[in-house]
Amino acid sequence: MIWRKEDIVKLEKRYRAAFINSINGFKSANLIGTRGIEVNTNLSIVSSLIHLGSNPALLGLVFRPDSVERHTLENIRSTGFFTANHVHAELIDRAHQTSANYPKDVSEFDACGIKLEYIENFFAPFVKESKIKIGLQFEEEHKLMNDTVLVVGSVHLVEFPDNALLQDGFLDIEFAETAAISGLDSYHTTKSLRRLSYATTDKDPVVIQSAPSA
Amino acid sequence: MIWRKEDIVKLEKRYRAAFINSINGFKSANLIGTRGIEVNTNLSIVSSLIHLGSNPALLGLVFRPDSVERHTLENIRSTGFFTANHVHAELIDRAHQTSANYPKDVSEFDACGIKLEYIENFFAPFVKESKIKIGLQFEEEHKLMNDTVLVVGSVHLVEFPDNALLQDGFLDIEFAETAAISGLDSYHTTKSLRRLSYATTDKDPVVIQSAPSA
Numbered sequence: 393m394i395w396r397k398e399d400i401v402k403l404e405k406r407y408r409a410a411f412i413n414s415i416n417g418f419k420s421a422n423l424i425g426t427r428g429i430e431v432n433t434n435l436s437i438v439s440s441l442i443h444l445g446s447n448p449a450l451l452g453l454v455f456r457p458d459s460v461e462r463h464t465l466e467n468i469r470s471t472g473f474f475t476a477n478h479v480h481a482e483l484i485d486r487a488h489q490t491s492a493n494y495p496k497d498v499s500e501f502d503a504c505g506i507k508l509e510y511i512e513n514f515f516a517p518f519v520k521e522s523k524i525k526i527g528l529q530f531e532e533e534h535k536l537m538n539d540t541v542l543v544v545g546s547v548h549l550v551e552f553p554d555n556a557l558l559q560d561g562f563l564d565i566e567f568a569e570t571a572a573i574s575g576l577d578s579y580h581t582t583k584s585l586r587r588l589s590y591a592t593t594d595k596d597p598v599v600i601q602s603a604p605s606a
Numbered sequence: 607m608i609w610r611k612e613d614i615v616k617l618e619k620r621y622r623a624a625f626i627n628s629i630n631g632f633k634s635a636n637l638i639g640t641r642g643i644e645v646n647t648n649l650s651i652v653s654s655l656i657h658l659g660s661n662p663a664l665l666g667l668v669f670r671p672d673s674v675e676r677h678t679l680e681n682i683r684s685t686g687f688f689t690a691n692h693v694h695a696e697l698i699d700r701a702h703q704t705s706a707n708y709p710k711d712v713s714e715f716d717a718c719g720i721k722l723e724y725i726e727n728f729f730a731p732f733v734k735e736s737k738i739k740i741g742l743q744f745e746e747e748h749k750l751m752n753d754t755v756l757v758v759g760s761v762h763l764v765e766f767p768d769n770a771l772l773q774d775g776f777l778d779i780e781f782a783e784t785a786a787i788s789g790l791d792s793y794h795t796t797k798s799l800r801r802l803s804y805a806t807t808d809k810d811p812v813v814i815q816s817a818p819s820a
Contacts, residue, residue: 394725394765400663403775410775412660415740415764417634417692417779418786418796419657442656443633444668445752446626449614452750454658454666478631481799485811492805503807511608526629534748536666536758538659544750550629551608561621562789563628572632572786572796575776577804577814580796582632585695585785587792591706593717597699600791 414575421479421571421579423487423506424453425517426467428496433508433517435500436464437487439573441476449547451476451528457539463496468543472530473515477522480569484579514549523568525551562587628789635693635785635793637701637720638667639731640681647722647731649714650678651701653787655690663761665690665742671753677710682757686744687729691736694783698793725765732765737782739765776801 400408419439426434440454453474455465468474479487483506490500501508507520514527528545535541556568572580588597614622633653640648654668667688669679682688693701697720704714715722721734728741742759749755770782786794802811 393768393771394763396726396763397663397761400761400764401661405661407775408663409660411771411777412663412761413657414775414777414779415738415761415766416655416657416665416690417636417784418632420631420633422631440656441630442654442668443627443630444750444754445670446623447615447619448752449611449622449626450750450752450754451630452668454656456659476630484799485802488802488811489805492807494807498807512610524629532751534750534756536658536664536748536756537746538662538664540658540664542748542756547611547614547626547629549608549610550614552629554607557607557625561617561624561628562792563625564792565628565631565788566792566794570631571799572794574779574796575801578776578780578801579799580780580786581799582786582788582794582796585698585793585795587789588699588702590791591703593706593708593712597702 410575418572418574418580421487421573422476423479423490423519423522424464425475425477425519426464426473427471427516428467429470432497433499433501434463434467435490435504435506435519437479437490444544450531451526451545451547453543453545455541455543465541465543468530471515474528474530474545475516475518476526476528477519478524478565478568478570480523480571481581483521484571488577511549511551523553524563524565524570624789632786632788632794635701635787636690637693637704637733637736638678639689639691639733640678640687641685641730642681643684646711647713647715648677648681649704649718649720649733651693651704658758664745665740665759665761667757667759669755669757679755679757682744685729688742688744688759689728689730689732690740690742691733692738692779692782692784694737694785695795697735698785702791725763728763737767738777738779738784
């Protein structure tokens with residue numbers, strides 16, 4: 393089936409959101425932890441955490457203008473710090489519940505039964521049971537044409553399971569049971585197919601390593 | 607294990623790239639098709655295609671400054687059009703090979719054995735065997751602090767398998783066998799856990815639908 397721009401514009405709003413949110417492919421599943429200047433904490437599931445660079449290590453996070461994640465964005469702007477915490481299968485139901493529109497003075501850590509921890513005096517709170525946790529500092533933001541905001545953060549610390557780190561630096565997030573998201577509300581586990589060697593024009597790629605979880 | 611900013615800076619370059627590219631979570635797997643003003647075509651695998659908005663329908667694509675995808679970026683800038691084509695298991699080896707640094711006058715469609723097709727006079731070429739294909743028009747670009755470029759494109763057409771579309775607009779990309787990427791070179795299939803209802807503060811989320819592929 394082919395849908396054109398003029399077909400997509402006519403779709404019912406929630407139907408269109410479900411469809412368009414599905415088309416780019418699989419997305420990351422992270423809980424973003426923040427703390428306000430008045431000490432209240434906030435936790436929000438996002439599928440928009442992206443890689444932007446390795447040196448310096450930078451990640452990006454996209455915020456819709458009308459999003460319930462606005463408390464998170466306010467906290468990032470006012471304090472300069474946030475955390476990203478991988479969501480694994482056991483966390484999915486509670487992580488999804490953080491997308492409900494709780495009042496600003498309610499912490500989703502409490503409301504959704506998710507334990508908070510602080511690591512090494514980092515300002516923003518982490519999710520205790522997440523297996524991969526990233527502490528980030530706000531660097532810059534870009535307003536896009538639809539009023540969506542891209543926040544760029546630099547990586548200040550990463551906590552991860554020792555045995556998920558392979559010898560070439562690859563962190564096996566499937567071994568750490570990290571989930572993937574599709575659309576607005578669909579959660580998936582993964583099964584490794586293979587890793588492929590750095591591609592060069594003179595040969596075909598070869599399998600360099602199967603993940604330990606394969 | 608905890609690695610801090612000062613540890614990450616000291617890592618060997620390729621090791622650090624493998625590590626930092628792993629930490630945000632799972633990523634989408636798409637082949638970006640473009641055509642130059644002089645008719646040559648280009649195809650490049652990316653893990654950076656992201657959702658930016660549903661109305662208007664906008665996707666984003668991140669380009670590193672030193673990337674082999676620069677021919678793709680040049681074509682997008684000069685012609686205004688590009689396509690995104692989902693990568694499924696059978697396509698992975700050939701899709702990965704498009705990341706090799708071919709000269710500008712070599713089409714990765716030919717070099718990597720991937721069949722091209724044009725759909726409805728759309729300017730940029732699609733990947734014939736992809737199950738989900740998106741035609742995009744360049745809208746704007748943003749240069750980030752590390753010289754990375756975020757390209758924003760509007761969705762002009764989407765081709766998808768009829769039976770992957772569920773009744774609420776969700777497109778079941780797992781049913782369409784779309785792959786996920788982790789790190790720089792790891793390819794994964796997925797297994798649906800569940801879809802969860804829109805979260806509200808007065809109740810826990812419930813399973814609204816299991817994907818047909820579950």
